[in-house]
Amino acid sequence: MKDYFVGVDLGGTNVEVCLLSDSGEVVGRGAAPTEVALGPVSLVDRVAAICQEMLASSSIGVSEVRAFCIGSPGPISVSEGKIIKAGNLPGFDNFRLRGELSARLGVPGLLENDANVACWGEFWRGAGRGTTDMVMFTLGTGIGGGMVVAGELVHGSEDNGAELGHMIIVPKGRKCSCGQCGCLEAYASASHTAKRAMEALQAGRSSVLEGVLQRSGTITSKDVFECAVAGDELANEVVDGTAAALAQACVSMRHITEPQTVVLAGGMINAGDMLTSRVKKFYNEMMWNLKSETMEICLAQLGADAGVIGAAGLALHHYQNDRLGAVGE
Amino acid sequence: MKDYFVGVDLGGTNVEVCLLSDSGEVVGRGAAPTEVALGPVSLVDRVAAICQEMLASSSIGVSEVRAFCIGSPGPISVSEGKIIKAGNLPGFDNFRLRGELSARLGVPGLLENDANVACWGEFWRGAGRGTTDMVMFTLGTGIGGGMVVAGELVHGSEDNGAELGHMIIVPKGRKCSCGQCGCLEAYASASHTAKRAMEALQAGRSSVLEGVLQRSGTITSKDVFECAVAGDELANEVVDGTAAALAQACVSMRHITEPQTVVLAGGMINAGDMLTSRVKKFYNEMMWNLKSETMEICLAQLGADAGVIGAAGLALHHYQNDRLGAVGE
Known part of the structure; x- marks a missing residue:
């Protein structure tokens, strides 16, 4: 008899599930629509059925x-195993997801923040494999974070740690959408990268991005990176601004933990080597x-799988370290 | 029979030793000159004699x-229990202090960085008592750091973590003395606080600090804080600059761990409430x-005792968690 572990990556649209062997092999996969409107008990039913x-x-x-282990949008309470409030999961507030799924499956489990399970996935099986200490920046509309210190995820005293996008x-x-001024996110997120390009155009700078704006009515970070590759001067300045902000955060994190x-993750890493090479420079x-000593700065390797694989890997990790609670807790 | 633990705080001038009971009571104290010139073996003799x-x-x-547990200037290797290179302990490079003292005392031990043992002292018995996660900034000529995450000290992958003065x-x-630009230390250390005041005078600002400079030939951070209390405008601007830099670092650390x-520690906290109240503002x-949720920002409570008490407390902590190696290792 072998030992197996279930990983769940809960998103606002879909829920992904995988089955992992104790040797770290993914032996089964499944998915279903989250169907938020049907409520959390229905979700537990669907996850149990996939299992x-x-x-x-x-x-x-x-x-x-x-x-x-379930990776969930948050904020969540790790100790209580419940979602406190998740913007795209209305009706799930204060639902004790861990205990409900545990009772249904008959095994103990844990509830983790979705950024943390993705970070654990990259740490355990992706770009951070073989390290003991890792930092991940997830570059999307905002900037999410994850941190592993001495082989363990950092949660912070209220489970809101590793909010790395809001370092000043x-x-x-x-101005950042969080209300602070000078956040990393206000310079280096995908949305702020596009926004800085827009602001430069509005200030009268000329660039091939003007044509993009006229054709599509907006500018995305993808447009900025593409125009930078094509040699546009303004686009290159904007990309350098993004890379310099990330580099500054990397220096600080190197001194901190x-x-x-x-590891750079999220939608913006489609820019690939152009991004990492400038951050490194x-x-x-x-x-x-x-x-x-040097520090590696590299792209995430698991893509959208980081969450579900990281969740299953974290269940394995807690099992191996005898840190799970009772069934139904 | 009770359990007792020895704490050693090794400085370039003196070595302090204390004996701690398992209930956390300090039952003995001792000290001796470090006498660096006599070399590390002689030091081990003296520490053993004090014990x-x-x-x-x-x-x-x-x-x-x-x-x-010995708290030592560094860099050190925690895993090997040796000093790698300590500026004010010439002749101690690569000396396996942990193993030598362990063999002499006949008990296992650990070697820690001096900033970390002081941080542990404040965490365990001082201003951080009762917390699980704490950050300490030690404000002296430079800015040192210490971090406790989920009840454990952060070492970093090469034992050089928590260098919080060098966050950008x-x-x-x-320019910082480390070679980087924009470090926290280059704004908020005692020496840079004094230096920013000097630069303002050189730039033609008027202040009662001019008189201080003429009388004593230099300006210290103490002078700046005293003149700020007395209402001097420039001194108040400089103190605000120091406090704002520390506040920015506090915001970032709040989001990170x-x-x-x-906890603010080190010589500059003699400025007392004037410093903390402005950092909080x-x-x-x-x-x-x-x-x-709020975060406490406060002054260290143990003063110069933080190191030796923290060292003994860390020995107790490792004993209780069964993390010590063999005798002589």
Whole structure:
């Protein structure tokens, strides 16, 4: 009899589930629409049904499943296993998702923040494999974060740690949607990268981005990166601004938790090597040279799978370290 | 028979030693000159002699001592228990201090960075008592740091973590002695607080600090704080600059590891409430208000004792968590 673990990645649109063996092999996958309107109990039903299908199709007995982990939008309470309030999961507020799924599956489990399970996925099986200390920046509309310190996820005292997009990198700097000024997110997120380009056009700078704006009515970070590749001067300045902001945050994080690796994730990493090479260039210019150790700055490797694989891996990790509670808790 | 623990705080001038009971009571104290020129083996002799005296005078048997911890200037290797290179301990480079003292005392031990043991002292018995997550800024000539995350010290992947003075808070900002630009230390350390006042005078600003400079040939951060209390406009601007830089770092750290408490330590905290009240004011202005949780910003409570008490407390902590190696390792 082997040990198996269930990973669940809960999003506002779909819920992804996987089954992992204790050797780290993904032996089953499944998914279903989240159907938020049907409420959380219905979701638990659907996840349990997917688990049964996965077990049946891989001839694994239910008694071989040891634990599960759900990655959920938040804020959540890790200790209580409940969603506190998730913007795109109305009706799930204060629902004790961990306990309900645990009672249904008959095994103990844990509830984690979705950014944290994705970070754990990259740490365990992706770009951070082999490290003990890792930092992840997820570059989307906003900037999310994740941190592993000495082989463990950082939660913070109220489960709101690793909000790395809201480090202040410029005193009295650009206004962020969070209300602060000068946040990393207000410079280097996909939306603020596009916004800085728009502001430069409005200030009268000329660029091929003007044509993009006229044709499509808006500018995206993808447009900015494409025009930068094509040699547009303004687009290159904007990309450099994004990369320099990320590099500054990388220097600070290197001094704070001293990760071996910083992983860049999220939609904006479609820009690929153009992004990482510039972040590295600015990092090397900004970072002290008192020590010879280097830090890796690289792209995430698991894409959208990081969450579901990280969740299953985290269930395995907690099982191995004897940190799970009782069934139904 | 009770359990006792030895704490050692190794400085370039003196070495302080204390004996701690398992209930956390300090039952013995001792000190000796470090006498760096006599080399590390001689130092081990002296520390062992102090331990014997402490045990004898408190009628505690050597068999009741369970572990020790030495706080040392660094960089050090925690895993190997050796000093790598300490500026004010020439001749101690690569000396396996942990193993030598362990063999002499006949109990296992650990070697820690001096900033970390002081941080642990404040966490365990001082201003951070009762928290799980704490950050400490030590404001002296430079700015040192310490971090406790989920009840454990943060070391970083190469034991150089928590170098909080070298977070970059201003892009292309003031030059720091480390070689970087815009470090927290280059704004808020005692030396840079004095330096910013000097620069303002040189730029032609008028202030009662001119008189101080003429009388004593220099300006210290103490002078700046005193003149600020007396109402001098420039001195108040400089103090505000120091407080705003610290507040910005506090906001970032709150988002990164989400401590319940930030502790300010080091010589500059003689400025007292003037410093903390301004840091808090700027922190409240800069910090988002998305969540209702608050963070404490306060002064260290143990003064120069933080190191030796923290070292002994850390020995106790590692003993209780069964994390010590073998004798002589």
